[in-house]
Structure formats: structure tokens, C-alpha cells
Amino acid sequence: MDPLDSSASKPNARLAAQSSPQGIAADLVAVLVSVTSGEPRVLTIQDQRALPSGPFELAHRSLQSGLRAWVERQTRLPLGYVEQLYTFADRDRAGSTGQHVISISYLGLTREQPAFGEHEARWRGWYDYFPWEDHRDGPPPLMEKALQPGLKAWASAASDRAAQRARRQRAAMLFGFEEHGWNEELVLQRYELLYEAKLIPEATRGNSTASTSTRAALSNAPGHPMILDHRRILATGIARLRAKIKYHPVVFELMPDTFTLLQLQRCVEALAGRQVHKPNFRRLIEQQELVEETGETSQDTGGRPAKLFRFRRAVLAERAIAGTKLPVSGA
Amino acid sequence: MDPLDSSASKPNARLAAQSSPQGIAADLVAVLVSVTSGEPRVLTIQDQRALPSGPFELAHRSLQSGLRAWVERQTRLPLGYVEQLYTFADRDRAGSTGQHVISISYLGLTREQPAFGEHEARWRGWYDYFPWEDHRDGPPPLMEKALQPGLKAWASAASDRAAQRARRQRAAMLFGFEEHGWNEELVLQRYELLYEAKLIPEATRGNSTASTSTRAALSNAPGHPMILDHRRILATGIARLRAKIKYHPVVFELMPDTFTLLQLQRCVEALAGRQVHKPNFRRLIEQQELVEETGETSQDTGGRPAKLFRFRRAVLAERAIAGTKLPVSGA
DNA sequence: ATAACATATGCTCAACGAGAGTATATGACA
DNA sequence: TGTCATATACTCTCGTTGAGCATATGTTAT
Incomplete structure (x- = not known):
């Protein structure tokens, strides 16, 4: 266990406002996920070797709203869902500068990208990493x-x-x-x-x-490697998302407005990295009334046309927290 | 949604090491939990209106090890389990100083307190809050x-x-x-x-x-109120712990070396804030081989003496992550 | 000593949900 | 017109869970 310097161990440590400012820098790091044509993707910069990140500025009401606004301005993508992942502060993160940096990482979900455009930002399948x-x-x-x-x-x-x-x-x-x-x-x-x-x-x-x-x-x-501990942050995000889709209807943040049940299933499979039993999947989706028919159908690949569905946003109010299950067979 | 200042929205934001240091202070806040005689308690300071906290110093290898060492030195309590909770940075946290403070909160579990001693630190039942x-x-x-x-x-x-x-x-x-x-x-x-x-x-x-x-x-x-957002941090810790005990054997970090099954059940009930069906509780504990008999018995209150058990630490290696269930009936 | 009591320990049962297999419907395409 | 691919629906089995009941083994009061 690391020893602490004396100031940290003095009795009766004071509270936030009294602590001496010491030039710590804070960074926001984002794991932005979308699923396009059955592949889970993550937004990268720097020749696909880094996650998008930026300094934490003081104008934000909160970390979360700050990240949301920052990402939406940068990428012009609407963020459907945002969740804090973890805060890192390993001494080695700063590299050679010796400056201490705290990294606060976030997971964000977005629709299939319309046009992310500009900069060196690019989507890349997360299984490449x-x-x-x-x-x-x-x-x-x-x-x-x-x-x-x-x-x-x-x-x-x-x-x-x-x-x-x-x-x-x-x-x-x-x-x-x-x-x-x-x-x-x-x-x-x-x-x-x-x-x-x-x-x-x-x-x-x-x-x-x-x-x-x-x-x-x-x-x-x-x-594929990444700089610093970005690959570890990405792993954290994937793990969190794979756990989350089982009991919270976040998958729909990644889907287009209307979709077929098979498309939805493929999206879940892409995230979970494993196949799903089709009849059971449909049973759970429908008996929980997560979706409603649009009345239209889609003929994609040949075969019987599939009904198109839409996410029932009402469930977010009905059981905002209570929970919702998706059948990704546990261990 | 909050607007961002211009520097945060410039294209292609740089990475951690290049961000300008701007005098942000980081604080560690700890939710330290123990269960004594069937009551869940939390360590407080400042006339029981604050959680223990201290400035984040630079000597630590990581946030987690830093917090662990800091707490163990301050309280002389061995920390069985430590987990990061959440990072807050609301603008209003700093109070009147205008200084921006990031608070990184942690949950820590410890045995029934032997002697915390000194300072104004005191244990208080969390249901008081x-x-x-x-x-x-x-x-x-x-x-x-x-x-x-x-x-x-x-x-x-x-x-x-x-x-x-x-x-x-x-x-x-x-x-x-x-x-x-x-x-x-x-x-x-x-x-x-x-x-x-x-x-x-x-x-x-x-x-x-x-x-x-x-x-x-x-x-x-x-x-009972607390300063700043400490009560909210405590709520976060309680919620996390209540979720965790259902699928991870962390309860044992709060128990003495040997204990009866009823004591264990009372501890779980204290944390979960609800009663547990006794036969089912015992069934799950034993069929998962979480405990082993010590051979001795305990006669507490009159009534048939209960066998004493000990936590099988081996399960931490066997299914370190795989999971372990406790019967706290969900919604 | 004996009855009453309190706790520990063990067994049984019904209801539910998850996993998996199978069958049928409906369209496209050769 | 037949074959194929997909959509959609039904059934069955098994394990888990919630709950109730029965028995064992001590202490305490009369």
C-alpha cells in the first residue's frame, strides 16, 4: 500500500472548500457508442488511437450536462443517454509532465451516425480493440x-x-x-x-x-491499441453497457425511430457479443410492452416482410427505474 | 441545457496532458459503513453533519489506494472493501469561495468498530439520516x-x-x-x-x-441533515450497497470473524432495510457454500444455541467475480 | 422435575420465469 | 409453382424463488 504524505494524514481533515488548490487538472473522456448495420462502434480521434476528451471547464452546471453539451456541439450527434463511468487518477497518466490529471469518463449512446463530419473523429468497431x-x-x-x-x-x-x-x-x-x-x-x-x-x-x-x-x-x-489508458476506459464502458441492457431499456437509444424486432435483436447481440434466442427475445420484448407497431412493414433481405415497431417512450415514465429485462443469458 | 464557453467547444479538443491547469481542487469523500448490534452505521465528523473527507494529494498510486491508506491511518480501521461511488462537480458545491471542487466519493466497509478514538469522528445509524x-x-x-x-x-x-x-x-x-x-x-x-x-x-x-x-x-x-451534498452522497452509498449485497459477498466484510446465521441475516436485513425469509436465507447461504462451521456454538439470548460459522474466503478466488446471490426479494 | 418458551434447523410445495425446441405463416425469387 | 428465407406463434421442461410448516435443542419459570 502506498504511503501518504503527511498533509493527507493530519487528523481531522478539513472539507472541500478549505482544501488548498494545487493545480490539478480535470479531463472529461467520452465513450460514445452507436450501432450501425449490426456492428457496435465507438467514436475515436487521433488516428483511432484515442477516445474524444477535453478539459473540464467551469461553466457547466454539472459534469453530466457539461459533457452532454460538449459532445453534442462537437459531433452534432444527439446524445440519448449519458452515464458516468469512472474517475481515474493514476500518477502515471500524466506522462512526462508530472502534472496530475484526473480523468472523469462517461458513456454516451447515440443513434446511427447521420454525419459526424469534420476533424479526425471517426467511428470504429469496438471489436477491433x-x-x-x-x-x-x-x-x-x-x-x-x-x-x-x-x-x-x-x-x-x-x-x-x-x-x-x-x-x-x-x-x-x-x-x-x-x-x-x-x-x-x-x-x-x-x-x-x-x-x-x-x-x-x-x-x-x-x-x-x-x-x-x-x-x-x-x-x-x-x-488495436490506444493511448494512455483509453483502452481500459473503453473496456469499462463496454462492460457497463453490457450489464445495463439487461435491466434497463437503453438499447432503444441506439435504434432508429422504427425498426424490426430482428434489427433490435441484432443490436442487442452486437452489444452483448453473443447470440440471443429469438423466440424468447420476442416474448420478453412484447410481454413487457416495450414497443408498439407502426402498422408498416419492411422488406429487407427477402423473406417475409417484418412488422415495424417503435419504442414506447411511455415506459420511461411508467417504470422509469423499476427495471426491464432483456434475455441475454447470464453466466 | 447549459451553454459551454468557447474553449470547451473548439474543434478537436486535445488530450489530458495538454489541457491547461486551472486550479481545480479534488476532494475525496468517504462513506464508511459498519454494522454494530444490528444497526447500520456510517462514520461522520463535524457534529455528525458531514462525511469524512480530505484533499486528494499527489502521492498516491491511485485514487483507491490513496483513500484506503488515508482512511486506515485516520481511523485505524481495516477497510475490507472499497469501491468508487461517484464524482460530483456541481458549481454550487464550492460555496461562497467560487473555487471549483471536484468530489470523488467512495464506499468503504469495515468491521464492527474496535476503537476509532480521537477527533470528532463518530458513528451514527444511517437511518437517522x-x-x-x-x-x-x-x-x-x-x-x-x-x-x-x-x-x-x-x-x-x-x-x-x-x-x-x-x-x-x-x-x-x-x-x-x-x-x-x-x-x-x-x-x-x-x-x-x-x-x-x-x-x-x-x-x-x-x-x-x-x-x-x-x-x-x-x-x-x-x-438528520448534512452539509453540502453529503447526504446525497450517503444516499448513493446506501443504494450501491443495497444493490451489491445481492450478488456479491460483501456482507462478510461487515461481520466479525465468526458469527451465527441469524446474526448474518440481521446484518443483511439492517442494510437492506427489510426483513428476509429465514429458511430461504439459510438455504441460499449454505447451498452456495459461502460459510463453513467452526464447530463451536453460541448461546446469546436463551433458546437453542446456534452454530458458529466463518466466511469461506476461498469463494473470493473461486468465483471472484462470477457472483453470489442473497435473497433480498426484489421489487 | 416439568411445563412453557425461544431459537435453530430442516423439509415440502406451489408459482413463476428462463432456456430451448418445434411448428406455422407469409412473402420474395427462380 | 415450388423453394427458400424470414417472421411469428406455441409448447415443454427445468431451476429458482417465495412461503409455510414441522422438528430439534436448548433456556427459563413454576
């Missing part, structure tokens, strides 16, 4: 080819037998190896295990400090 | 006597008929009035509704700015 998280067609080949042997080696490298077993068990549990089922919510824990096992570049320390040997071993590490 | 949240003996009298009429009046005061219905529905849903069952997790939403209805003093704005008329009406408002 986490290829092992897409289990819609079963476990991806990457799992057996790269991750499983790598994790086995990591487990065997532990000091004693007990530690080896613990490592093996942890890896099996997180990646669903033996008997253990795949739990799509453990995105962050999997990510952290992978860099603990040095199968992907570490995130909290600056990338530039990696030794040459490590860099060589990681040259073909799975998944 | 939220008397309407204790439903262990059914809905508290306060509900019918004060809250229900107050909320009815608030609903009737809405502009048009639709708004009145919406308000009534929201109140009924949150407080479990007609047909709606009591959902113990909605602590924060209930708190926010109560001050929206002006049944308790507002929290985000400084208390000192309340008008005399408002202050008179609130003079016997239910529940």
Missing part, C-alpha cells in the same frame, strides 16, 4: 490460437503449485475455458488479466516506456 | 404521517392533469404506495424526489441560502 469479446459466432479463432496458449504459459510461470492453480482457475473463469460458461460482462477483468499476463501492452504506464524485448513480444498482440 | 428507508418492521409510521400527505400535496400542485398523474405515479412507484411494492434500492431517487417536493432541505445548493419561509416549513423535516 477487443477481438476476443465477439462471441456472436461462437468463440473467435483468436481465443484458441493466441489467448489460450498464452494464458496457459502465464499460469505455468507462477512460482508455486497453488499460485499456478489459482492463475489457471482465474483464466478459465474469465475466458470460459473448462466448463465455465462465457460471461460477456467481464470485459474489464479480461482486459486486465491479458495485460497482467503481458499478452497485450500495458495500459496505465505510458506505452513509450516498454522495453524492446517486451515490445517485440507484443508486436502482434491481439486488438 | 433516512428514517423512511427502514422497513424492517413494515413501513415506518413516518411514511403515512408525513411523507404520503406531503407527496400528495406536491402531486396536486402540478400545473395540468397529466403532470399531476405523472407526479403521483412517480411518488407511488418510488415509495411503494398503491400496489407498487417497496424497492429498497431506490434510495437516491427517493431522496431526490423528497427535496424536489421540498419536503427536505435541498442539498446541492448551500443550506445557508434557504429563504426563511422555506426554512420554517422544513424545520421539522424528516431525517
Whole structure:
């Protein structure tokens, strides 16, 4: 455990207003998600190696409203849903400057992008960063080819037998190896295990400090990297969203005004990274009265035309918090 | 929606390290919980009107480890479990100084206090702050006597008929009035509704700015007040903990080394604020192998002596994340 | 000593919801 | 006209959950 300097441990610490200002900078980092043609995407900048972020200015009534206004002005996208993710302040985040930076990260959902335009902002599929998280067609080949042997080696490298077993068990549990089922919510824990096992570049320390040997071993590490700890923030956002869609009707913030039930299902599957049982999905959607028919139909791919539905916004008032279930089979 | 100043909306906002330092101060606020003799308690300072807090110093490896070390040094209590709650930065938090303060709040669990000693730190039952949240003996009298009429009046005061219905529905849903069952997790939403209805003093704005008329009406408002938004932070912590105990074995962080199953049940009931069906509780505890017998027994109050149990710490490794259920009947 | 009582511990049952499989309807397309 | 792909509907089984009841084993009062 890190020792604290003396000022932090003096008895009877004072309150907010009396604390000495010390030049801490605060940043907002946004994980903006949309789902286009069945692929979950995230807004990136800097050659797709960073999440959009900006300094926290003082004009905002609150962090949340500030982020919402900032994003909507930047991207011209209406933000349907915004939620705070986590606040980071690792000492290493600041890089070489030594300046201490607090990063407050947010998750935001938006419709299929109309025209984000300008700047270097680009949407990119989030499975480009986490290829092992897409289990819609079963476990991806990457799992057996790269991750499983790598994790086995990591487990065997532990000091004693007990530690080896613990490592093996942890890896099996997180990646669903033996008997253990795949739990799509453990995105962050999997990510952290992978860099603990040095199968992907570490995130909290600056990338530039990696030794040459490590860099060589990681040259073909799975998944696209990001600067600083942005990839970890993205993992946090994915995990939160995958948990959220199960009991809160946020999926609809990602859908167009009207949609077919299959489109809705594909969207959920894209987010969850796993397939969903179609009859059960429809049953839950309809018996909870989450949607209403528009009366029109859509003929997409050939086959019987599907009814078009619209989200019943009334449910947000009826059970604003009470809860709503989506059938993504748990562990 | 709040407008933003120009610097925040310039295209292509830069990243953390390049943002201009602007004298923002960061504070850590802790919600420290323990359960003593069947009552959930929270550590307070300043005549029990504030949560312990202190400035965020730069020596910490991370926010979490910083908070943990700080609390353990201040209170000499070992922290079993620490979790980040939320980060606030409302403009009004700073009070009259105009200084912008970010508050990062944490939830921490500790054993029954051995000796916290010194300073003005004191444990206080959390239902002193939220008397309407204790439903262990059914809905508290306060509900019918004060809250229900107050909320009815608030609903009737809405502009048009639709708004009145919406308000009534929201109140009924949150407080479990007609047909709606009591959902113990909605602590924060209930708190926010109560001050929206002006049944308790507002929290985000400084208390000192309340008008005399408002202050008179609130003079016997239910529940003990706190400074700034500390009561809201406490509500956030209670809500988080009530949700967490259902699927993660954190209750044991609040228990002594050995305990009877009834003691464990009383602890869960104290946190959840509602009773639990005894046979079902035992069934779930034992079939999940969360505990093991010590071999000894305890005779507390007269009656058949109860077996003493101990938490099987091994489960933390076995299903570190996978989950564990406690039977607190949902909505 | 014995009855009354309080708590611990164990068993059973009914209702519900989740997971999974199967069958039918309706359109497009060759 | 037949084949195909998708939409839509129905059924069944199993595990979980909520709730009630029965029994065991002590203490305390008479």
C-alpha cells in the first residue's frame, strides 16, 4: 500500500472548500457508442488511437450536462443517454509532465451516425480493440490460437503449485475455458488479466516506456491499441453497457425511430457479443410492452416482410427505474 | 441545457496532458459503513453533519489506494472493501469561495468498530439520516404521517392533469404506495424526489441560502441533515450497497470473524432495510457454500444455541467475480 | 422435575420465469 | 409453382424463488 504524505494524514481533515488548490487538472473522456448495420462502434480521434476528451471547464452546471453539451456541439450527434463511468487518477497518466490529471469518463449512446463530419473523429468497431469479446459466432479463432496458449504459459510461470492453480482457475473463469460458461460482462477483468499476463501492452504506464524485448513480444498482440489508458476506459464502458441492457431499456437509444424486432435483436447481440434466442427475445420484448407497431412493414433481405415497431417512450415514465429485462443469458 | 464557453467547444479538443491547469481542487469523500448490534452505521465528523473527507494529494498510486491508506491511518480501521461511488462537480458545491471542487466519493466497509478514538469522528445509524428507508418492521409510521400527505400535496400542485398523474405515479412507484411494492434500492431517487417536493432541505445548493419561509416549513423535516451534498452522497452509498449485497459477498466484510446465521441475516436485513425469509436465507447461504462451521456454538439470548460459522474466503478466488446471490426479494 | 418458551434447523410445495425446441405463416425469387 | 428465407406463434421442461410448516435443542419459570 502506498504511503501518504503527511498533509493527507493530519487528523481531522478539513472539507472541500478549505482544501488548498494545487493545480490539478480535470479531463472529461467520452465513450460514445452507436450501432450501425449490426456492428457496435465507438467514436475515436487521433488516428483511432484515442477516445474524444477535453478539459473540464467551469461553466457547466454539472459534469453530466457539461459533457452532454460538449459532445453534442462537437459531433452534432444527439446524445440519448449519458452515464458516468469512472474517475481515474493514476500518477502515471500524466506522462512526462508530472502534472496530475484526473480523468472523469462517461458513456454516451447515440443513434446511427447521420454525419459526424469534420476533424479526425471517426467511428470504429469496438471489436477491433477487443477481438476476443465477439462471441456472436461462437468463440473467435483468436481465443484458441493466441489467448489460450498464452494464458496457459502465464499460469505455468507462477512460482508455486497453488499460485499456478489459482492463475489457471482465474483464466478459465474469465475466458470460459473448462466448463465455465462465457460471461460477456467481464470485459474489464479480461482486459486486465491479458495485460497482467503481458499478452497485450500495458495500459496505465505510458506505452513509450516498454522495453524492446517486451515490445517485440507484443508486436502482434491481439486488438488495436490506444493511448494512455483509453483502452481500459473503453473496456469499462463496454462492460457497463453490457450489464445495463439487461435491466434497463437503453438499447432503444441506439435504434432508429422504427425498426424490426430482428434489427433490435441484432443490436442487442452486437452489444452483448453473443447470440440471443429469438423466440424468447420476442416474448420478453412484447410481454413487457416495450414497443408498439407502426402498422408498416419492411422488406429487407427477402423473406417475409417484418412488422415495424417503435419504442414506447411511455415506459420511461411508467417504470422509469423499476427495471426491464432483456434475455441475454447470464453466466 | 447549459451553454459551454468557447474553449470547451473548439474543434478537436486535445488530450489530458495538454489541457491547461486551472486550479481545480479534488476532494475525496468517504462513506464508511459498519454494522454494530444490528444497526447500520456510517462514520461522520463535524457534529455528525458531514462525511469524512480530505484533499486528494499527489502521492498516491491511485485514487483507491490513496483513500484506503488515508482512511486506515485516520481511523485505524481495516477497510475490507472499497469501491468508487461517484464524482460530483456541481458549481454550487464550492460555496461562497467560487473555487471549483471536484468530489470523488467512495464506499468503504469495515468491521464492527474496535476503537476509532480521537477527533470528532463518530458513528451514527444511517437511518437517522433516512428514517423512511427502514422497513424492517413494515413501513415506518413516518411514511403515512408525513411523507404520503406531503407527496400528495406536491402531486396536486402540478400545473395540468397529466403532470399531476405523472407526479403521483412517480411518488407511488418510488415509495411503494398503491400496489407498487417497496424497492429498497431506490434510495437516491427517493431522496431526490423528497427535496424536489421540498419536503427536505435541498442539498446541492448551500443550506445557508434557504429563504426563511422555506426554512420554517422544513424545520421539522424528516431525517438528520448534512452539509453540502453529503447526504446525497450517503444516499448513493446506501443504494450501491443495497444493490451489491445481492450478488456479491460483501456482507462478510461487515461481520466479525465468526458469527451465527441469524446474526448474518440481521446484518443483511439492517442494510437492506427489510426483513428476509429465514429458511430461504439459510438455504441460499449454505447451498452456495459461502460459510463453513467452526464447530463451536453460541448461546446469546436463551433458546437453542446456534452454530458458529466463518466466511469461506476461498469463494473470493473461486468465483471472484462470477457472483453470489442473497435473497433480498426484489421489487 | 416439568411445563412453557425461544431459537435453530430442516423439509415440502406451489408459482413463476428462463432456456430451448418445434411448428406455422407469409412473402420474395427462380 | 415450388423453394427458400424470414417472421411469428406455441409448447415443454427445468431451476429458482417465495412461503409455510414441522422438528430439534436448548433456556427459563413454576
